[in-house]
Amino acid sequence: MTYEDILYEVRPAGVARITINRADKYNAFRGQTVDELIHAFQTAGWDRSIGVIVLTGAGDKAFCTGGDQSAHDGQYDGRGTIGLPIDELQSLIRDVPKPVIARVNGFAIGGGNVLATICDLTIASDKAQLGQVGPKVGSVDPGFGTAYLARIVGEKKAREIWYLCKRYTAAEALAMGLVNAVVPHEELDAEVDRWCAELLERSPTALSLAKRSFNADTESIRGISSMGMAALSLYYDTDESREGGVAFREKRKPDFRRHVTAKKA
């Protein structure tokens, strides 16, 4: 597969670096981006010369800001239940039998924050900002985005993150256990390289067994996600959801309540 939306590099030896290369869109993903990410994770995941996978975003502004709002009018523009095979990608990041590090170089927002959350480890620049925006833009990730996040930061904090849609600094994310380490922006690559070097010294089989055993405990969330995506697809076809995307593109505050009927409320 020829990549248009991502970069795939092996650097240094043993480390596959996968970069979402859509800096002009704050590294938001469209259908094609997610398909390319799936291909890249499959390649790195089953290449025995690779011991660690690093996921990051191009440029200095964003790690990933979730679904591309310009490719989103109701359903997204690709394949899968919601027009984005995002649930396949999320499962794959968990299924590859090696550690995946999120190198969070800027905004990790919406589906971007979900990707960082699912990665085994997260190393953030002190300039990074993290958070969910679904209920502000007519979306939600009702699976790993909610239930798995709660496993990491606790129920109260996860509900706050989703309901209020605030942005959190890297330091705040560290305090709530959402990231493993925060370093000055210019030291991000050196720190990621250090973690990769240490991981490459560990037994690959022991790491993969540890990963699978952590995953087994939260595997039921895959089922929640599958049901959630089916519900999300129905929600995307409503005026209430569309209002979020339209308002984002028009750079105005959404008025969701206009679309809530007496019967629904």
Ligand SMILES: CC(C)(COP(=O)(O)OP(=O)(O)OC[C@H]1O[C@@H](n2cnc3c(N)ncnc32)[C@H](O)[C@@H]1OP(=O)(O)O)[C@@H](O)C(=O)NCCC(=O)NCCSC(=O)CCC(=O)c1ccccc1C(=O)O
């Ligand atoms: C990232 C922001 C917080 C940055 O804010 P700010 O610094 O004020 O800059 P802006 O002027 O807002 O943005 C700069 C520039 O980038 C463009 N942009 C940013 N994000 C996106 C995007 N996602 N898609 C397309 N373009 C984007 C923005 O339009 C500006 O471009 P100009 O040309 O200069 O106008 C802020 O931008 C922000 O909050 N972005 C919202 C991102 C968003 O809505 N993401 C989708 C979220 S939906 C969701 O998170 C829940 C669902 C979910 O996780 C999920 C589950 C299952 C499938 C898909 C998803 C999914 O993620 O959609």
